[in-house]
Amino acid sequence: MTPAEMEPRIVRYGDLMPCKTAFIDAHTPGSDQKENFTIIGGGVSESPDQHVHISIPHGFNIGAAGQPPKCRNSLHSHRTAEVFFVLSGRWRFFWGRWGDAGEVVLEEGDIINIPTGIFRGFENIGTDYGMIMAILGGDDAGGGVIWAPQVIEEAGAHGLVLGDNGSLYDSKKGEALPDGVRPMPLLTEEELKGFPEMSPMQVVGMGVRRYWDMVCLAKDAPCKVIGETGIIRDKPGFEVDLVTRSCASDEMHAHDKPSVLMPVKGHWKVTWDGGSTTLAPGDTMSLPEDLPHAVVPSMTGEAALYHIVGTDDPAGPTWTG
Known part of the structure; x- marks a missing residue:
């Protein structure tokens, strides 16, 4: 392959195109400054504004999250693997139904393989803008994000509604659910029983490795x-x-x-x-x-x-x- 043929397969850090409206918590205070990047594959963004840099199927997705200090990503889950490594900054990862089952702090180069089927979130606890890089299993990344019920409820109070078609609608912009699309149903208490509360020993001991x-x-x-x-x-x-x-x-x-x-x-x-x-x-x-x-x-x-x-x-x- 010539350099010109290879160039579309190279994404430079300085050329990354962020999306600030990628997920349902985009208006929620404390989460409204995060930037989402889809580098390889379709990713799991809920917004049509998300730019995909490389759409060639790889069998997995590559993405990134950039956040200023004290900005967090809300509790969610995936049906496939989610692996992060810290490119810059200092990050706290937390998990559980309410985010209090356990936590771990990662530094530059550290990696975490988060178990499928648990709610997880993360926040930048450093003093500067930080970036974490993500690997998601599957070409379709498991079909999207599963949000903890309180995340959807809080987002609604700030104007964002997630449709059962996986798309976001912003009432602050005058958007409404199209005909035939209903709000994404909240997980029931019975369904929530399928999301385990894993201990720090389980998550950190089995899934975290230091640079x-x-x-x-x-x-x-x-x-x-x-x-x-x-x-x-x-x-x-x-x-x-x-x-x-x-x-x-x-x-x-x-x-x-x-x-x-x-x-x-x-x-x-x-x-x-x-x-x-x-x-x-x-x-x-x-x-x-x-x-x-x-x-x-x-x-x-x-x-x-x-x-x-x-x-x-x-x-x-x-x-x-």
Whole structure:
């Protein structure tokens, strides 16, 4: 592939296009300043304003959330895997029906694999604008977001209504539900029993890994972070590796499925049959299947990137603790 052919598969951090109306809590105080980014795949946005950077199916979705300090994402759940790593800032992740079953604080480079079927939320507790990058299982990301009932109720008080067609309607703009579309029904008490209250030991012990621990494990070979043999043992429809300077190789190789490169630290030179480019933290690059390529740091200093590749495992519910 020529550089011109590859360019549409590269999304630079500075070119990311945010959506501030992506979800039902877009007007809710405390959540109304967040920005949602859909980088690869359709994502789970409820707004037609959401820009999709790369629509090529990968078997998983890549997105991001950018938030100023004290801004939070409301309690929700997914039917497929949701994995986050911290690109910048300091973040508190919390979970449970009311968000009080447990919490954990993540720093730059840390990763969390959140169990399917539990309500979760997150907030920027740092002092500057922060960004977390997300991997969602499946090409359709499980069909959307499942909101805790109180999130939908509070949003209604601020003018936003979610239709049962998965679309948002803003009464502040004079919008109303179209004929034949009803408000998204709230989960019943019986349905809520299917969303477990998992302990910190379950979520943190099984699903959180610290950046510097993974760096230590990636001395001679990439650290298998998520996968059947990973330090997080799960099969969510994709695998995640952490590659560092000490284990990077200039040997050309290829994958039988599309793969994605996401630098966390340092600059990385990607070479393929037909060209090369350099990636920086926050950039995302999609590599086609069966394309020989090599990835090595291009400058001195700390260097690490996450590598994601799809698998044949189903993208439905995965581990539940």
